[in-house]
Amino acid sequence: MLREVLEIPAASERLLAQRAAFASVVERLRREEPRVLVACGRGSSGHAGLYLRYLAETRLGLLACSAAPSVFTAYRSRPDMRGVLYVVVSQSGRSPDLVATTEAARALGATTLAIVNDESSPVASAAELVLPLAAGAERSVAATKTVVASMIACAQIVAALAGDGPLAAAVSRMPERLASALACDWSAWSEALAAAPGAFVAARGYGLGSAREIALKLLEVLRLPAIGHSAAEFRHGPRSAVTPATPVLLLRQPDATAGGLDELARDLRSAGGAVFLAGGPDFLAGGKGGTLPWLGDGHPALDPVAMLAPAYRAIEAAARRKGLDPDSPPHLTKVTRTL
Template sequence: MCGIVGILGRGPVVGQLVASLKRLEYRGYDSAGLATLEGLHIKLRRAEGKLRNLEERLRYCPPEGHAGIGHTRWATHGKPTESNAHPHATENVAVVHNGIIENFRELRAELERDGANFRSETDTEVVAHLVESYLKNGYSPQDAVQASLPRLRGAFALAFLFKGHDDLLIGTRKGSPLAIGHGNGEVYLGSDAIALAPLTDTITYLEDGDWAVLTRAICVIYGADGSVVQRETSKPGVSSLLVDKENYRHFMAKEIHEQPTVACKTLAHYLDRSGERVALPLTLPFNFSSIQRISITACGTANYAGHIAKYWFERLARLPVEIDVASEFRYREAPLRRGDLAIVISQSGETADTLAALRYAKSQGLHTISVVNVSTSTIARESESVLPTLAGPEIGVASTKAFICQLMVLAVLAVAAGKERGKLLEIHESNLVRELIEVPRLIAAALLIEPQIEKLAGDIADSRDVLYLGRGTSAPLALEGALKLKEISYIHSEGYAAGELKHGPIALIDEAVPVVMIAPYDELFEKTVSNMQEVAARGGKIVLITDAKGALEATLDTLMTIVLPEMVANFAPMVYAIPLQLLAYHAALVRGADVDQPRNLAKSVTVE
């Protein structure tokens, strides 16, 4: 969510801070600010809205400090105003914060009784005043932070700058990610490696409970118990070029069109193409034949990927699957069988609820696999096994290429499970692998229908409501299509299993409601056509997404029929997702919405 940057530089750092904050815009934010040390004083520059507003203020009054911290804020406590923007500062300390301080009310009341003067509505400001209270009692900056941290409840990442200490940054993490970047005579803090990519390729990831004292020459990391700890330094290889829009208008458009390439890259990592078999890049520490049930947990689009994977595991491996929204799973204390398998799915690998679900599954003795796009993330590091999706950095808030790559990895894993459990013969495995190998080509063919989708978007952009219906693996895809439309274009949309139409949603249908029917020509197609007839009888405007056979068999009038290439139905969701992504994108353009950074949303949800 919020983005954090800190720099101890050899020269003025404001340009580097702003550049790094721009690289964190993809996380979602509604205000921005920075603090620098100017002589013996801390100077704040903050602005509501986008970074360009902050840049405008800096243009008229550019700071010259060689040490600073910066922040892009996604509002939790308090409106997105300048006074609530980070950093927050007292006389002697400035702080930026990602997360939530759960006990901020009681801390604020205590600090106000002691004379603290609060200027914002945020939970973050209590951290600055708490550290300040220790500083005024004679504590050093390091000791003041160490004394304050045990008093904070919640999930957070923090970076501190101190008056009179131009060679000192302190950072800490508990739940929210934070990384240290190492440079030549400089040192950096950042929410992720992408923020620091132009500055350094040498990164140390703090672990939960760590706090670090940084100078330009020395980096000392302490564990939660206060003892000095060693953390691995790595070179994640995040290039600054990877987050360029190239010739596309938006990151989302670029990422939609990258899907044939990243799908092919992911497949190459998991398949032996010449032998037409699955070749997982690691040996799993269990045998699927010993697994009685899989628990899948995720949030948002990743959750819908899990719903589709449920069909694959149950059909191909005959393995029962339970799937939960991570925010519910973490609290309902589900009974789990020791030795079974939990799969968690997260693009960022930092999703707070999914991380908590992973930890619960581990505490119950389950094997754990994480399907993540960031192999250095907390979820990846805490999982027993990691299956990376290899989608590359995804900047648009609405997940597109990460979703397709999640499906790729889950499909391969389902085939591997079926083979290991004796439910798939070698000939079946070969057939399924050939089908998977075809998917990138089919995605590329599906992208060619974009001009048709662009016209359709103009027809539905003024709709108040849109329904999405599908059967089989197209049912969770209907949920995903509806999510894409509502989060990007702000059109109210709902997805349903088509068989549920008569159990409530049909009451919504009239001549003003477009109904998107996701209907590849498979064993369920005739039943979906029956649902289409029910919609047509009530004046609903049908958008049919099918293949050539389906278009020929469906004789009803439609607002538009979108014909995708013919394919075997097993892995159709990876292709049928393309028109749903394009429809959301182009509807958002028609409505003038901010495609890459839709209102109120964050890319990486690192708080509850």
């Protein structure tokens, strides 16, 4: 896992070098002019799909939602998918439910795009359009470099379709920014996790997919009960379960959602909570940046993606500290064969 986390900058650079494949996908999508986007993925890939939803709705003005594979596989329903852009995200491209839903979406009139690491996989074969992640083999059960690459691919596509120059420029700088992010020392949070009975991760908007992704890694790598939640909904239930023993990681990007994160951080800190803030001004301790080391504000749509790098590294270190094997968590496999 650690080796693959350290490969994240190089993997993102390989992804961005696939200019011909990217241009072909964008050209086709411009012609199609979809009216709705449906993102499909399980686990970490589902978190990339959630990130894509926020990008599509805020940058493209395109209504978006997450697919429910059981609608196709268990209930055998066949909704009208004409005018839909169906984006399936997968590292292996071999989960039977993802293959079946991609085939069904295509047969029902959707334009299908597979964002996959294995371009020869069944999911890639089922889709009309394919954007390979080119992340290289990923052997750790816990996906890391492919998750980051998936999110960057989503941002790259949306930036091109939206004609968003600043976002496109920020995407091109991601390999360098990710390399710098890996040098951010989040060991204070890592050490808190090692002794915690549970943990929380919260964010809003573009950061919600990353928050849920980090929580999943706490579950699978540290075997730690964890929840990734919207900061806006944190007071609707999760807040009551927070104690000084349950660390809360807050991901803050510099946009209209930042004020809500600041307010939640103040509230939790005043109640004695163990708050770890990534991004933004340090209103908690003297105005020198967040309570966790960070690079300073970058593009708000990409900062939460870059924050995955130090979070992954901190989780891997916490697992080692607890005597766990972060590479092969029990009861899990690299390819999940659900239907």
